[in-house]
Amino acid sequence: xxxxxxxxxxxxxxxxxxxxxxxxxxxxxxxxxxxxxxxxxxxxxxxxxxxxxxxxxxxxxxxxxxxxxxxxxxxxxxxxxxxxxxxxxxxxxxxxxxxxxxxxxxxxxxxxxxxxxxxxxxxxxxxxxxxxxxxxxxxxxxxxxxxxxxxxxxxxxxxxxxxxxxxxxxxxxxxxxxxxxxxxxxxxxxxxxxxxxxxxxxxxxxxxxxxxxxxxxxxxxxxxxxxxxxxxxxxxxxxxxxxxxxxxxxxxxxxxxxxxxxxxxxxxxxxxxxxxxxxxxxxxxxxxxxxxxxxxxxxxxxxxxxxxxxxxxxxxxxxxxxxxxxxxxxxx
Amino acid sequence: xxxxxxxxxxxxxxxxxxxxxxxxxxxxxxxxxxxxxxxxxxxxxxxxxxxxxxxxxxxxxxxxxxxxxxxxxxxxxxxxxxxxxxxxxxxxxxxxxxxxxxxxxxxxxxxxxxxxxxxxxxxxxxxxxxxxxxxxxxxxxxxxxxxxxxxxxxxxxxxxxxxxxxxxxxxxxxxxxxxxxxxxxxxxxxxxxxxxxxxxxxxxxxxxxxxxxxxxxxxxxxxxxxxxxxxxxxxxxxxxxxxxxxxxxxxxxxxxxxxxxxxxxxxxxxxxxxxxxxxxxxxxxxxxxxxxxxxxx
Amino acid sequence: xxxxxxxxxxxxxxxxxxxxxxxxxxxxxxxxxxxxxxxxxxxxxxxxxxxxxxxxxxxxxxxxxxxxxxxxxxxxxxxxxxxxxxxxxxxxxxxxxxxxxxxxxxxxxxxxxxxxxxxxxxxxxxxxxxxxxxxxxxxxxxxxxxxxxxxxxxxxxxxxxxxxxxxxxxxxxxxxxxxxxxxxxxxxxxxxxxxxxxxxxxxxxxxxxxxxxxxxxxxxxxxxxxxxxxxxxxxxxxxxxxxxxxxxxxxxxxxxxxxxxxxxxxxxxxxxxxxxxxxxxxxxxxxxxxxxxxxxxxxxxxxxxxxxx
Numbered sequence: 001x002x003x004x005x006x007x008x009x010x011x012x013x014x015x016x017x018x019x020x021x022x023x024x025x026x027x028x029x030x031x032x033x034x035x036x037x038x039x040x041x042x043x044x045x046x047x048x049x050x051x052x053x054x055x056x057x058x059x060x061x062x063x064x065x066x067x068x069x070x071x072x073x074x075x076x077x078x079x080x081x082x083x084x085x086x087x088x089x090x091x092x093x094x095x096x097x098x099x100x101x102x103x104x105x106x107x108x109x110x111x112x113x114x115x116x117x118x119x120x121x122x123x124x125x126x127x128x129x130x131x132x133x134x135x136x137x138x139x140x141x142x143x144x145x146x147x148x149x150x151x152x153x154x155x156x157x158x159x160x161x162x163x164x165x166x167x168x169x170x171x172x173x174x175x176x177x178x179x180x181x182x183x184x185x186x187x188x189x190x191x192x193x194x195x196x197x198x199x200x201x202x203x204x205x206x207x208x209x210x211x212x213x214x215x216x217x218x219x220x221x222x223x224x225x226x227x228x229x230x231x232x233x234x235x236x237x238x239x240x241x242x243x244x245x246x247x248x249x250x251x252x253x254x255x256x257x258x259x260x261x262x263x264x265x266x267x268x269x270x271x272x273x274x275x276x277x278x279x280x281x282x283x284x285x286x287x288x289x290x291x292x293x294x295x296x297x298x299x300x301x302x303x304x305x306x307x308x309x310x311x312x313x314x315x316x317x318x319x320x321x322x323x324x325x326x327x328x329x330x331x332x
Numbered sequence: 333x334x335x336x337x338x339x340x341x342x343x344x345x346x347x348x349x350x351x352x353x354x355x356x357x358x359x360x361x362x363x364x365x366x367x368x369x370x371x372x373x374x375x376x377x378x379x380x381x382x383x384x385x386x387x388x389x390x391x392x393x394x395x396x397x398x399x400x401x402x403x404x405x406x407x408x409x410x411x412x413x414x415x416x417x418x419x420x421x422x423x424x425x426x427x428x429x430x431x432x433x434x435x436x437x438x439x440x441x442x443x444x445x446x447x448x449x450x451x452x453x454x455x456x457x458x459x460x461x462x463x464x465x466x467x468x469x470x471x472x473x474x475x476x477x478x479x480x481x482x483x484x485x486x487x488x489x490x491x492x493x494x495x496x497x498x499x500x501x502x503x504x505x506x507x508x509x510x511x512x513x514x515x516x517x518x519x520x521x522x523x524x525x526x527x528x529x530x531x532x533x534x535x536x537x538x539x540x541x542x543x544x545x546x547x548x549x550x551x552x553x554x555x556x557x558x559x560x561x562x563x564x565x566x567x568x569x570x571x572x573x574x575x576x577x578x579x580x581x582x583x584x585x586x587x588x589x590x591x592x593x594x595x596x597x598x599x600x601x602x603x604x605x606x607x608x609x610x611x612x613x614x615x616x617x618x619x620x621x622x623x624x625x626x627x628x629x
Numbered sequence: 630x631x632x633x634x635x636x637x638x639x640x641x642x643x644x645x646x647x648x649x650x651x652x653x654x655x656x657x658x659x660x661x662x663x664x665x666x667x668x669x670x671x672x673x674x675x676x677x678x679x680x681x682x683x684x685x686x687x688x689x690x691x692x693x694x695x696x697x698x699x700x701x702x703x704x705x706x707x708x709x710x711x712x713x714x715x716x717x718x719x720x721x722x723x724x725x726x727x728x729x730x731x732x733x734x735x736x737x738x739x740x741x742x743x744x745x746x747x748x749x750x751x752x753x754x755x756x757x758x759x760x761x762x763x764x765x766x767x768x769x770x771x772x773x774x775x776x777x778x779x780x781x782x783x784x785x786x787x788x789x790x791x792x793x794x795x796x797x798x799x800x801x802x803x804x805x806x807x808x809x810x811x812x813x814x815x816x817x818x819x820x821x822x823x824x825x826x827x828x829x830x831x832x833x834x835x836x837x838x839x840x841x842x843x844x845x846x847x848x849x850x851x852x853x854x855x856x857x858x859x860x861x862x863x864x865x866x867x868x869x870x871x872x873x874x875x876x877x878x879x880x881x882x883x884x885x886x887x888x889x890x891x892x893x894x895x896x897x898x899x900x901x902x903x904x905x906x907x908x909x910x911x912x913x914x915x916x917x918x919x920x921x922x923x924x925x926x927x928x929x930x931x932x933x934x935x936x937x938x
Contacts, residue, residue: 138606352764
């Protein structure tokens with residue numbers, strides 16, 4: 001559609017609108033107002049839903065909070081029939097699995113981002129990039145099923161014994177279970193889920209680093225890696241942090257896949273190879289049939305903790321992303 | 333840092349007339365550079381390998397279960413009701429989410445000033461990052477614990493709105509400002525130009541975003557587990573206000589049982605689900621490229 | 630300002646060890662015979678006879694292609710040691726392309742192809758086992774738009790020497806580079822401040838300091854003052870004067886007055902129509918006085934007298 005000259009057309013617009021009938025002008029004003037209201041209403045609806053969600057979660061947790069207070073976080077015993085609930089084990093499980101996902105996943109994903117943005121020729125990038133994104137499209141229930149049936153036995157028969165035999169002096173590498181269910185398994189699944197998120201965000205970040213900055217570094221006789229290390233990575237540090245926070249949010253909230261492979265326990269152990277539970281996975285397993293009201297409320301309490309951490313990391317990621325722009329750190 | 337003592341001489345003076353091969357510490361630096369690039373390549377290969385491994389597992393185990401009967405019959409021989417149930421639940425959820433998502437992104441791109449745009453954008457970011465288990469929790473209380481497909485649709489809609497909004501926003505941004513100015517110059521009312529010029533131009537991107545969010549919704553387990561998890565697949569159910577059997581829930585339940593035959597069914601279900609998602613993903617990507625090309629010509 | 634304000638005594642070694650005999654010293658005085666060297670002839674024997682400095686670059690029938698499109702044709706010229714060689718001409722006739730091919734910076738363009746030969750101190754720059762990182766270490770470049778790293782002023786300059794393993798005497802090296810770029814007095818109290826806080830002219834001088842900190846053999850300057858205001862431009866030109874002789878300098882410029890003031894030899898590029906499409910080509914290459922005073926080619930005359938471009 002060709003653009004008619006917009007400049008100087010205010011008079012044209014006035015002339016044209018004077019040609020419209022009063023009825024049409026009324027209809028137009030009504031239409032403008034209505035559309036604006038409807039759009040605003042949609043935004044308000046979303047905000048209302050978010051507020052309702054928070055309200056619902058905190059109200060549901062009220063019973064357990066009034067009974068346990070913050071000691072819920074420090075106690076470990078989770079015995080629904082006895083009305084004893086302590087979230088420490090689950091919080092610990094959440095932290096361990098998420099930490100594992102980030103510690104392994106972030107460096108791998110950032111390397112993939114470097115590869116896709118800076119190293120791969122266009123043809124290769126156009127193939128590998130969608131493949132990495134496809135990893136994110138696998139539904140978590142399928143990944144959890146695969147983790148249980150296929151990954152678990154492999155872990156128990158090869159990797160876990162190897163790690164235990166070589167590094168067994170470190171408490172996290174305790175003796176493996178017989179089943180494939182373990183915190184380690186859950187952590188690996190979370191790693192797989194977190195990698196494509198961080199990889200695609202960092203890929204876009206690295207692609208946005210100005211060419212002339214990289215050329216300037218190369219013109220000083222630096223190797224490819226030195227350009228990346230000296231120019232690309234420092235200028236994108238805040239963006240990388242934001243990407244990792246997004247990945248963290250994903251890992252924290254993943255309930256289904258983790259529940260399939262983690263064993264459903266509520267205690268925490270130092271060994272990665274034992275079963276355990278995360279906040280999200282316990283909610284997934286126990287929410288459909290709570291034993292009593294306090295049980296239900298304790299699950300809401302866990303959900304409240306999850307909500308707070310999840311929203312906080314999301315907001316932090318958004319704030320960092322906004323504050324420092326795409327290729328963060330470049331002041332021009 | 334000297335890796336090999338005596339080898340990395342500082343290149344303070346050099347003879348430029350020497351051949352153009354690595355001098356001083358450059359050989360070591362080249363090794364380091366090649367090594368780190370190799371690590372990056374290995375990381376990418378590892379990710380692709382994991383994808384391939386999972387897909388191959390699903391395909392090789394699932395293909396054994398697939399047959400016409402499998403897809404169309406009811407339990408115990410087939411999983412037809414689950415496909416139907418997922419279809420209905422996702423369709424209703426998308427129908428709810430689509431207008432809301434489009435309206436919100438219209439608000440962001442056409443009506444919100446800078447002051448309003450930021451909080452609304454943050455709102456969308458937060459909604460996007462909400463764990464689906466919490467959304468499922470909320471939906472349960474919204475429908476007062478009554479199991480129904482419709483309740484699950486509401487939860488899925490909450491998940492889909494930010495996805496559709498983000499995709500629509502991307503394509504609304506691409507609609508050239510010149511088109512908007514031209515409409516203004518002709519005295520066309522704002523609402524008319526939005527509905528008749530801008531939205532139609534963005535249709536390709538909206539469809540793409542919708543397809544991608546359908547793919548996401550189809551695989552979501554927590555909402556359907558909580559809100560319609562009690563449904564059985566022994567007969568076809570079509571009423572959304574009753575519990576509807578769905579694919580992800582069935583996979584989840586089968587994985588929790590220790591029944592090898594159930595596992596085969598689960599693989600078959602997984603294969604079908606992955607194929608649906610793949611088709612939706614590829615289709616939307618092709619559509620996106622086409623619509624982006626049209627808009628930026 | 631004189632050249633002595635910006636020179637350091639290069640006889641002192643920076644790491645305390647005696648300088649090995651027979652090594653090339655970085656010159657701080659102009660080479661004998663540089664100014665006013667007759668340059669009508671290009672052959673090595675005659676050049677030797679006339680005491681012209683030896684060529685650093687020898688371009689022989691260079692043609693540059695981007696895919697099927699030819700951007701530059703038949704460039705044959707020698708660029709000599711210690712001189713300032715200016716490449717002038719209207720936009721789009723290949724000056725920058727040619728300059729960038731002197732340090733292999735065109736490699737990043739995938740469809741780039743060079744025919745003919747570019748010799749650097751007699752070595753084929755596009756040979757099969759040429760290390761491009763080494764090339765860029767010896768042949769530095771300053772770009773049209775200042776591109777300082779988002780680091781401190783000190784780190785901008787120290788970054789490349791650190792990579793090269795020059796760790797000792799870094800603050801002296803930084804100071805020497807900043808003095809050489811006529812920037813030291815302005816920034817000596819704020820070396821830790823971000824380089825992005827400098828003005829455009831200061832940033833460009835920082836980029837020059839960055840380039841000379843590793844003491845390259847050659848400096849390629851791609852329109853270094855075109856993005857700057859007139860005052861900053863003047864500072865850059867004085868700077869080039871002071872660097873003359875220490876480095877071999879090749880400068881691309883749109884500004885004919887700048888070329889006339891600063892360059893020993895000037896090459897005029899323009900578009901020639903070969904076949905259907907116009908291709909960039911070297912029209913005339915001579916001493917600066919000849920190019921501006923009595924050019925031989927009518928196209929050169931038209932350009933330097935302001936008829937077009």
